[in-house]
Amino acid sequence: MTLEVSVAVVGAGPVGATLATALAARGVRAAVIDAAPLPPMEMPEFDGRCYAISRGSRPVLEAAGIWEHLPAPPCPIESIRVADGEPGRPPSRLGLTFRADESGVDAFGWMVEARSLRVALNARLPMLDSLSVFAPATAEVLERGPAGVRLRLSTGQDITARLLVAAEGRGSPLRREAGISVDRLDYRRLGMVGAFAHEHPHGNQALEMFLPAGPFAQLPLAEAPPGSPFPYASAFVWSDRTEVAKRMMALDDAAFSRELARRIDGSLGEVAVVGRRWSYPLSALHAARYTAERLALVGDAAHGIHPIAGQGLNLGFHDATALAELVAAAVEAGDDPGSAALLARYQAARRPKTVAMLGATHALERLFGNGFGPVRLARRLGIAAVDRIGPLKQAFARAAMG
Structure with missing residues (x-):
């Protein structure tokens, strides 16, 4: 049986899981897929990794019900x-x-x-009736075209979606499949x-x-x-x-x-x-574009910056905020949440701000x-x-x- 959703998110890391949760919290039917099972992501003991969540990022975590x-x-x-x-x-x-x-x-x-955020995400994901979670599972894109996207999971499940979101990190396979090039700086x-x-x-x-x-x-x-x-x-x-x-x-x-x-x-x-x-x-890494037909890049799949300003993850949360707001508004209005017009608005909202942050962190790294x-x-x-x-x-x- 094929599962029909508005948005399929591939990658259940902090940005992908937050986006999927934010969408489902607003009533958008969504699916999130990750190659790793979720419980082992929830580290049982302190492992030294932490996130600096900026004041501007907290609202998306609160609205999605993750912060609590x-x-x-x-x-x-x-x-x-x-x-x-x-x-x-x-x-x-x-x-x-x-x-x-x-x-x-x-x-x-x-x-x-990091383990605390994972605990919060793992607690929130199962609570949302509009969200389907597939982990561990991998997704093969059978079709991505004007009509939408069709995925086949390694579990045998088929999913159709109006929009596919790549949230699998810097090495994003979906970005590569879409032929989106990246600029890198070592x-x-x-x-x-x-x-x-x-x-x-x-x-x-x-x-x-x-x-x-x-x-x-x-x-x-x-x-x-x-x-x-x-x-x-x-x-x-x-x-x-x-x-x-x-x-x-x-x-x-x-x-x-x-x-x-x-x-x-x-x-x-x-x-x-x-x-x-x-x-x-x-x-540093930056994708030449953040969108393709029926596809949006978020987080490290779209950009990676020097940690000098501590804003890498926060840029991803801002991606999730912008995309969730655009998609939820489209679904509420009965419009296509994966349309070329919506994706153009997403890129216009996020790419200039990210380019500015990339330039600022690069300049700081060279100066300091x-x-x-x-x-x-x-x-x-x-x-x-x-x-x-x-x-x-x-x-x-x-x-x-x-």
Whole structure:
């Protein structure tokens, strides 16, 4: 028997699952398909991976009913300190601090453990009568044309949809099948992520330290995982030259913790890495277009950026917000949710904003990844100047809120 839906989403990661949930919460008949079974995605123990959910991304999670199912309260980011420095040395005194209350809000964003978001998604997905979940299952596109899309799943189930959404990540098979090309930029850096416990409280403040080989971010967590040697915890996002990062990743926990301490200003006291450490090559990716006939790309299938601004996942959530609103409005009006006109509106809404963010993060990476003395001095003076120019500082604060 063939299942008929308005939208079929391939990929049940954070962006794909959120989109499918947001659609179903608004009464749109949808299906979400993922090659992996959902329960193992729900990590039973702390593994060090966390997401910075911007203020602008939270509404889609709330509207979809996901936020209320987070198993623990997320940690608000109430201030962000920006500094320039060098490993093992105190940061420059020409720094910059953003405070949420100065912008009239309670937080710039919230830190959510990856496992917590998965728990919330897995709790919410089965609650929606308008949503069918197929996992584990793979999808073969039998037809994608003017009349719609026909899929055959590895389970034997056939699905017809008016719109197909690719949410399978940077290597998106659906994007390749549609012949959509991508531009890539290799930063020749590795990003290292994880978490560490620390002696002193973070006060819900994040630190963005610009080091010669790449940025280092400390992001506050709500609590330290059980068994931690210290009562407080933060996540870290650390980028460095590939050869250096590989050496760092090969260190034992004690030595790696000492390297972390060299890159923080000392305000957190003693530190110790907790959970697993992860690393991945840093690159930028951008699809030549976000749509094809009856197909929309969202999240990393459409774009990938440098983590310097912490906005990669949030860009995907904004994709989900825009597409869900367009599709829900079309279905409510009795219009075609996969029409060329709707897809053109989606691309017009999302592509320029993403191009701007790609350009901004690339410029920041080039500016703040330069250790040349005069450039470093100019950078520090620039940071200090922003701290003293109210309208400019508020513009940066709004950008941080996503």
